[in-house]
Amino acid sequence: MSNVRTNISISLDGYVAGPNQTQEDPLGEGGERLHDWLTRLRVWREASGMEGGEENVSSAIVAEGNANVGAEIMGRGKFGPAARGPWGDDPWRGWWGEDPPFHKPVFVLTHHEREPLILADTTFTFVTDGIESALEQARKAAGDQDVFIGGGADVINQYLAAGLVEELELHVAPILLGGGARLFDGVGPDLRLEELRAIEAPGVAHLRYRVVN
């Protein structure tokens, strides 16, 4: 069965990026610390073309999170720096160089039309007619596999508020950011969740929930 799911690293005070995100500092002030638990792992370093790294309880959780994902939806703010408006003549090609780590169709939510961008085995399709259209396209591309809502906070919040996410995993980092992009902003009290599991791992707690409809 195809699921719509998301997982994201979050600070104890509820932020998935720090304040003042810029092109030089895409996760905002202190935001890199959200991923300290992840970037030390071999499974992450390998996917990023780096050697070394450790194996721990989180390794299996990361592998699980990546498995069976057939398409990803992200906001323009995850695809590129905070600058908005038309894409221009020399448009941004993503943060990830010529061989992005997705290896699957990616749908980028934006208010500005743009032709698809193909980089190695990742195709970025730019969707201007809203989150439901993006989900429909992603479901079609994913086939029997899951659709992953890749962030940022705004996009995840929109999908959660619309009741379109089925599974949510939070990687709770033992840090405070004091400001930034807040997960669950505007999602409201009506979203019903069921706790599926809580797993302790070095420098992080993995909390998984199912959305109850």
Place this chain on the structure above:
Amino acid sequence: MSNVRTNISISLDGYVAGPNQTQEDPLGEGGERLHDWLTRLRVWREASGMEGGEENVSSAIVAEGNANVGAEIMGRGKFGPAARGPWGDDPWRGWWGEDPPFHKPVFVLTHHEREPLILADTTFTFVTDGIESALEQARKAAGDQDVFIGGGADVINQYLAAGLVEELELHVAPILLGGGARLFDGVGPDLRLEELRAIEAPGVAHLRYRVVN
């Protein structure tokens, strides 16, 4: 060794009470759901003079949280309803009736002087000269035992921001409140925490942290 510690139930969106707290609804809209994991437990029901209830992983964690606590500090907003100002001629005597469940010295932070209130084996002392004075008095009263910062959010946030808390446990309820009293507001990014453990239990995840100085 005497520790200063706190533990509190928190929603996934970071609130420890819902919006619109009133005398009739002291935990705000939806706030009672924060404690669904707790009020089903025998250990909680016994302490509240009720029969029945279940035993699960949370039972030991609640017992642990209550053990070795020699004094509690709370805000006026935990002691009584949101109304502020002088205590008046017929002052509020707490939410808990004539036999409050504390059985230890309690220090209530307030801007308005008041004589101590003795109810069964609980003495409420009203402290008007700030959080450090309250902590000093509570430490003296607790002796070798721990001091518990009992909330609400404001009081915990003040003690966290001042670097005066040594251990913090969050009982993460699988709910969203969409508004209310936010833990960590104003605490800022400089508080360094170390994850001590994460425990899965029915309807809650228990996350414990040590403050690193």
